[in-house]
Amino acid sequence: MNALEVSGLKKSYGDFSLDVSFALEQGKITGFIGRNGAGKTTTIKSLLGFVHPDAGEIRFFSMPFAENEMKIKSRLGVVLGGVNYYAQKRLSAVAAVTSRFYPEWDDSLYRKYMRLFSLDESKRISELSAGMKVKFSLALALSHSADLLILDEPTSGLDPVSRDELLDIFISLSQDEGKTVFCSTHITSDLDRCADNIIYLKQGRIAENEPLCTLLQKYSVVRFSADNAPNGAELIGVRREKDGMSALVRNSELPAGVESAPAGLEDIMLHIEREDETK
Incomplete structure (x- = not known):
């Protein structure tokens, strides 16, 4: 079963045109690569409903996105590199606000991941390192039982040790919990270590789409x-x-x-x- 199926997704901006079709295998880590301007961000924004495609169909968990947006979004976890919350807010306050948007929020899951990631919810956002902020975003994403994680440059700006810790987490989520991970990144060495599949986007078209091996x-x-x-x-x-x-x-x-x-x-x-x- 596929967690995501994209068919004939098209979007044009001036001289640039995006035209892609692909699927994400459930329970696998798929790396999404390509140089700046290749269309990765446009693709991700289209998946999340931030951009309206000119054509194409997007299906999550076999459900059309347009007709099932709220149900689908409750099963998605989105993590953006360099994410910022209100700097002086405590983690507990951010989690309390976030939980109101997700009917499936599970406080026991939230506390499980906070312990797993060694995060102290009494800390303020301003006290977190870049790596800790990404881990906190992951904890929030996973606390409503997200089945598909969409990660946009999650390790950008992190030191090698923090990046390695996050890759361990992604591998564990995929292999131990059956989560599907879609990771857009410029750091290809991270994908050499953790990815099952690779989608390589070049000038708005898919140049390669197959298992990494x-x-x-x-x-x-x-x-x-x-x-x-x-x-x-x-x-x-x-x-x-x-x-x-x-x-x-x-x-x-x-x-x-x-x-x-x-x-x-x-x-x-x-x-x-x-x-x-x-x-």
């Missing part, structure tokens, strides 16, 4: 000097490096005897973004 197995990186480029394979997105050049190649086209290295998610994105420049 399958995507990584499709490509390798070759490095070469400017006058010794390998023959027999399409070189995708040639980049200049300190000691020569690099390019992405499809493993199905990799010539015998050519030295290569496994491609990470960042390698794939950086080289594919340069693909048009090298054609």
Whole structure:
């Protein structure tokens, strides 16, 4: 079963046009990547009803969004990186206000996640670190039994240790509690560690949409000097490096005897973004 199905979602702004179709597998972590301006934010705003698409259908939990908006939103948890509440409000006060918007709010769940994330509800928002603010947003999102978490740059601005702690939480929510996680981020190394599936958006279109392990197995990186480029394979997105050049190649086209290295998610994105420049 899919937690989300998007069919023919279209939105145009001036010279930019978005046209995407995809699904989120229930209980899995899906990474949503692409450079600035690719359409990630427009997609997320369309999913949440903040932007009205020009065309397309959005179904959460097999229900059309337009006809079931309130029911669906009660099962969604939205976490935004860099989130700010009233700085002098205590966490307990913010939680009390938030709970009024969700009929399914469960105070025992709220306290469970506050303990799990080591948060003290007597603290003021101004006393929280950036990582603690994201954890608090997660606690609020999960306290009304959200089945699908939509995360927009949740680890942005966090130090490596705080980011790693949050990734552990996302993995636990997916694997231990069956939550579906949709995570938009520029930090591809986070997705290398935690994602099951990847949706890669380029210029308003989906360039890749498949399990992370399958995507990584499709490509390798070759490095070469400017006058010794390998023959027999399409070189995708040639980049200049300190000691020569690099390019992405499809493993199905990799010539015998050519030295290569496994491609990470960042390698794939950086080289594919340069693909048009090298054609």
